[in-house]
Amino acid sequence: MKNSVSDFTLCDEYKAVERALRKYPAKRAELEALKNYVAALCSCSFLNELGASGSSSPEERLIEALERNPEYRRLVRFVETMETALNYLSAAQLTIVDCLYWRGMSIRKTACFLHCDHSRVSRNRRRILSCLIKDFSTDFY
Secondary structure, three states: OOOOHHHHHHHHHHHHHHHHHHHHHHHHHHHHHHHHHHHHHHHOHHHHHHOOOOOOOHHHHHHHHHHHOHHHHHHHHHHHHHHHHHOOOOHHHHHHHHHHHHOOOOHHHHHHHHOOOHHHHHHHHHHHHHHHHOOOOOOOO
16 A cells, blocks of 8 residues: 555545535634624714724625624635635535535435445545645645
């Protein structure tokens, strides 16, 4: 069995992509919650007292507040990168991602759900991860 440094790096990259896939639903929900929170703050009149610019509309104040928020920028980067990468997958591959990473099903349960052999799901999982790796930089995780 041949193990090279690049084999270990690839394995680490696969694991990192899997972690990102598992985090995606929560990060997307976190982004929406942050948008709603900042929108609620922007609609309050006390923001002008805190030094917010004199933007005339609530929409302008919201955009300005979101652009200044580093957590918002980080979440947007994560969600947009993930969504862009997921757009390259087929419907069948997205179903596998949904089962394995978002529903927490095992490879065998996913295969049973899809009425196929578990080795097919395993092969597709590797293909999916290989496809997604190229869309992520190492600092993304």
